[in-house]
Amino acid sequence: MSNELKYAVFGSGSWATAIVKMLCENQTEVGWYMRSVYTKEHLIKEQHNPSYLSSVEFNIEQLKISNDINEIANYADVLIFVVPSAFIYSELEKLTVDITNKTVVSAVKGIVPETGLLLGEHFHDIYKVPFQNIAVIAGPCHAEEVALERLSYLTISCDDAKKAQHIANALSSDYIKTKISDDVIGTEYAVMLKNIYAIAAGIAHGLGYGDNFQSVLMSNAIREMKRFIKKKHKMKRNINNSAYLGDLLVTGYSLFSRNRMFGNMIGKGYTVKSAQMEMSMVAEGYYATKSAHLINQKNKKKTKMYIIDAVYNILYEGKDPKKEFIKLAEKLD
Amino acid sequence: MSNELKYAVFGSGSWATAIVKMLCENQTEVGWYMRSVYTKEHLIKEQHNPSYLSSVEFNIEQLKISNDINEIANYADVLIFVVPSAFIYSELEKLTVDITNKTVVSAVKGIVPETGLLLGEHFHDIYKVPFQNIAVIAGPCHAEEVALERLSYLTISCDDAKKAQHIANALSSDYIKTKISDDVIGTEYAVMLKNIYAIAAGIAHGLGYGDNFQSVLMSNAIREMKRFIKKKHKMKRNINNSAYLGDLLVTGYSLFSRNRMFGNMIGKGYTVKSAQMEMSMVAEGYYATKSAHLINQKNKKKTKMYIIDAVYNILYEGKDPKKEFIKLAEKLD
DSSP states (O other): OOTTOOEEEEOOSHHHHHHHHHHHTTOSOEEEEOSOHHHHHHHHHHSSOSSSSTTOOOOGGGEEEESOHHHHHHHOSEEEEOOOHHHHHHHHHTOOSOOTTSEEEEOOOSEETTTTEEHHHHHHHHHOOOGGGEEEEEOSOOHHHHHTTOOEEEEEEESSHHHHHHHHHHHOBTTEEEEEESOHHHHHHHHHHHHHHHHHHHHHHHHTOOHHHHHHHHHHHHHHHHHHHHHHSOOOOOTTSIIIIIHHHHHHTOTTOHHHHHHHHHHTTOOHHHHHHHHTSOOHHHHHHHHHHHHHHHOSSOOOOHHHHHHHHHHHSOOOHHHHHHHHHHHOO | OOTTOOEEEEOOSHHHHHHHHHHHTTOSOEEEEOSOHHHHHHHHHHSSOSSSSTTOOOOGGGEEEESOHHHHHHHOSEEEEOOOHHHHHHHHHTOOSOOTTSEEEEOOOSEETTTTEEHHHHHHHHHOOOGGGEEEEEOSOOHHHHHTTOOEEEEEEESSHHHHHHHHHHHOBTTEEEEEESOHHHHHHHHHHHHHHHHHHHHHHHHTOOHHHHHHHHHHHHHHHHHHHHHHSOOOOOTTSIIIIIHHHHHHTOSSOHHHHHHHHHHTTOOHHHHHHHHTSOOHHHHHHHHHHHHHHHOSSOOOOHHHHHHHHHHHSOOOHHHHHHHHHHHOO
16 A cells, blocks of 8 residues: 555544544545534634544644545545444445445444444445455544543554555554554454443443442453454454453443443433433444344354343343343353 | 361451451351451450451451461461461461461462462462462452442362362352352462552553553553463463453552552652652562562563563662653553
């Protein structure tokens, strides 16, 4: 891949904004698609995103901002999608540009709810993007700490190691260290599953469980994640690498994680609906829970996934969190 | 092992007090050795430990408290040692009772500094206790949460599964779940090593690193721990079980961990001596760091242990924490 490749980010939330910031450290120009006309105009006028990471100042000369997804898709060679999974399907429906020869990168933290596919699979099946053109960006990385330029590590996964390295280089800086991996499917699942475990951690906290229980929960979660991913895509991987365990920890221990916060409200007795209304948004892990459940239903021999089952029963089957966690606690070790 | 076996705890810190509380849920009588005459008298008069977990009330009828280590060693069949590793050598020197036929349990979180041996090895080598009579209690378990009766999990390791189960039963209750393991050496090393990683987490925090870095540090720590333990005692173990990973997390993420606090002061610029004076105690991990370093020095082919090396260089070689962590950050992934 040439060094002159043009990069673009699709989305304007905190993680999208953080990725644009990272790219601006290295690229002459970065394409940026966002749906909101207001956000675009504010950005151009005030040099910062009005709603997310607003402390990050951009040099507008360096950005090619548009509300037209096709304009940006046409402009760039490497397209990084950072739209919440709940909106990705409808956003992509606007896409008319042929992207089969472009590199498509997922920084979406979940599954496409409408199809039950990982974003990579979605691009492959619906948009005919070959697998070697599909990459994934995984953390552990809170966007807020990127804004503060606190040292963070990313893993870029792609079947094509050269492409992975090119993207890694484009994102690297004084405060971003990168490594590459060939486990595209595994890292995408890890990114999705961690949010379910963060909801579980939140529920536990809301119910009054303490730090001892939380550490047992996380220790069981990483073992469950390993089983789940192995069933979907068997290969040699060290589940304790940062892209899996690190990402689980930064989300499961974060008091700022929206998924953990959502779980906490559920644990404290809010209904799913009232917790969602209170947060005025839907936590990624909410959809991921259903997707993970459905995926396991399809397995001939089901994977033991006690934690995901408990979260599913609470969120989708109306089960009482307290009782469900008493049952779960018996299964953990 | 008969159900009538008598249990005793040696030590009067917070973890010792928590273990006495657990035993009192099941045993008619529990022996309790403590060095301090004042603590003994206060306990008998006020029904609680004056210095640690003082919210826990004991039924004094249920306790056989003594300042004479031999009286308690003589009384009990199962001796649980919970003395800080820095004092265990001198405490044990008082022991004249033959303990070769008793079950000896280590809940000491470190290595005997004078001999560089794990407590189990120390009992075997110096006191001729056969290995099948030696057990280890591992967390993840903050004593403070035991006091609050928050659900916690313990792992009891012993070569003799029946003994492990007997001890597990003696500690189990509504709020304590137990499992057994045959990895005595591995769990003892894990208990010791986690404190070094907690110091590392504290140093990182003191230096201003954030949550993203912390999760990468923990992800690297568990891999390093696995390598270290494998070198000392190769067997099939899942390093992500609660006794290893869970215990690492509860310590590494705890704001109340003395080791993390000590590290935090070092990261903020205190010298080792002033941090120790300020805390009016020595963090277990301080000794563990030296022991782990010495153990690795003796390995023919050294284990890569970047985090322990960095902590060692800072605590024992006077290296600058900031520079040392910049070097360490390059090696993590």
